[in-house]
Amino acid sequence: MKRYKWGILTIILVILITCIGMIIRINVLFPNAKVITYTSDNPADLDGLIIKPVNYKVYTMEEYSEISSRYKNIQGEKADKSRVVVLNILLKNTTEDIITYYPSGNMVIEKLHARNGVTLQEPDKMTVTVMPGEELEVGLHAYIGPSQLDYKLFDKIDSSTVTFVYSYYPYRQRIVFNK
Structure with missing residues (x-):
């Protein structure tokens, strides 16, 4: 009977050591993402396309x-x-090429743990x-419904940091907006 107890204990110990080793290996292979923050003073540069935050508004x-x-x-109630x-x-094109920009990313309100994808504000454009040397101001919109944020927290959006996160790994690149 003692032999079975030691056998089971040995098997459990081997499984535990293997699991710990696998967790350590995954964390070494895939460390936490490095956060890179862009602001209006330090805009993002995506291969010659400068992306500068202007402002945000909650409607x-x-x-x-x-x-x-x-x-x-x-x-009705859902709208409320x-x-x-x-x-x-x-957006500012600093290259000699025509750039087609597709806004891919999420609007994130980190303090409130709210997020949703963004699309161009113009409904018929993706x-x-x-053009080379051109500057354009573009609106991106994100819907926030009950599944993204509790409606009781809507009044706290303006006192929170609103960001546009366009890359999550290996670098978490985010553009921070001011009101």
Whole structure:
């Protein structure tokens, strides 16, 4: 009977050591992402396309329906518990080539743990074409509904840091917006 207890204990110990070794190996192979922050004073440069944050604004669904028809179907209680965050960025092409920019990333409010993907504010466009030497101001919008953030926390958005995260690994690259 003692022999079985020692055998089971040995098997459990081998499994435990193997699991710990695998966790350490994964953490060595894939360390935490390095955070790189861009601001209006230090804009992001994506292969010659400068992306500079301008500002952001939080809209109620009623306010947003006055400037866009994108969320006209959201009404009533759901509209009261939803917001749209518009991130305005300045794109500048510093190359001699035509650049087609596709906004890929998430609007993140880190303090409140809210996030959602962004798209161009113009409903019929998926990309922006920036000619050599051209500067364009572009609006990106992100919908925030009950599944992204509790509606009771909407008044805390303006006192939180709003970012546009466009890369998560191996570098977490984020653009920080000011009100």
